[in-house]
Amino acid sequence: MPAINFKIDTTSLQELTTHRTTTLPLACYKTDIRQHVQGHIPLHWHDELQFVLMIRGNARFQIYDQQLSVQQGDGLFINSGSLHIAEAASDGDCTYICLNVAAHFITAHDLYAVCVHPYVQATNLPFIPIPCHEGWGNAILQGIQAMWLLLQERQPFFEMKLAAQLTSMWQHLITSGFQPHYSQAEMIKNERIKQMLEWIHVHYAEKVTLDELARAGQLSRSECCRYFRRYFKTSPLNYVADYRIGQSLILLQQDQSVTETAYEVGFNSTSYFIERFRKLMHMTPLAYKKQVNGD
Structure with missing residues (x-):
């Protein structure tokens, strides 16, 4: 069975799937x-x-x-x-x-x-x-x-x-006992992490710096790092690298070489791309490419 590509806006992360029948939302x-x-x-x-x-x-x-x-x-x-x-x-x-x-x-x-x-x-x-x-x-x-x-x-x-x-x-x-509460501070935190993720998903193929990412979330460098540790248990730049690997999976199913894919998703070194890919996917990009394409 072919792999399914989940439809998500690459900028905002909002799911693009239409959630409705012909007559109902x-x-x-x-x-x-x-x-x-x-x-x-x-x-x-x-x-x-x-x-x-x-x-x-x-x-x-x-x-x-x-x-x-x-x-x-x-x-x-x-x-x-x-x-x-x-x-x-x-x-x-x-x-x-x-x-x-x-x-x-x-x-x-x-x-x-x-x-x-x-x-x-x-x-x-x-x-x-x-x-x-x-x-x-x-x-x-x-x-x-x-x-x-x-x-x-x-x-x-x-x-x-x-x-x-x-x-x-x-x-x-x-009626099962859950009481709703609203916190403006928590809402702001949630919006800031979304803003930083949106920025990453626009600029991931470029050179990404911690300063730029922090500005996207209206945070200091240290606060930016704390946000990513809290939400994703990793550093901001590690998140960027892993996101690039995720984007590479789509390209590797197409007619592109490993080197072309590495540079297209923002890596400036093919060897580092292969190292990072192996760490996350437990196989090399070439092995993944052969596996999904049935070679």
Whole structure:
């Protein structure tokens, strides 16, 4: 099966996938993490709310600077605008059902301000684990499965059933004890890390300096380093190097040499590119190129 290239705006990191049916602002699909071209779901965000149900294998998610494992049978809610990444946590298949829905579709318009908006804006709820052994969690996970089936079968008036199911799932989520809080300081931190990532994804193929990156986030050099240590457990320039490797995977599947690829993604040394690639991918660029192209 060919690798899937996850559609993400290379500047803003916003996911570009259209999350809607013909008539409704939602989408429900299965995602096999290992089938992505980079072997994981890369860092991104989207305006829609996301519900995840792990149906095969186990996955590790990182949402901003927080990490968690999602076991088979369990699930996860990811809030609007939250930066996140996912990778397989076990060998074999790692597949989940992903339900993305526009926040305004959760409830009737008159209830949105009270029942949805405070949770969407909450900075203390970038995600909520959904355990299958809890009554409220099991109800939400069964709801994801029910919506998946409704979208596959598309019986008459299935849209009304989808809307009713979604409202029920949301009610279970917000009545399970999670209280929304908003912190302006936390919002600013989240926006600054997004600004620096956007800058990297525009300029990664150029010479990147710590000073330039810090200015993009309106931070000092030391603060910039602290941000990357907090969010990604690495230095800013190591993040840049790893991002370049990720971009090289796409080019290596095309008719380009290893040297051409190295320089195109911003490395000024082919040997360093090969060294960095081997460290991250556990194989050389040439071996990867032969593997994905079936040589």
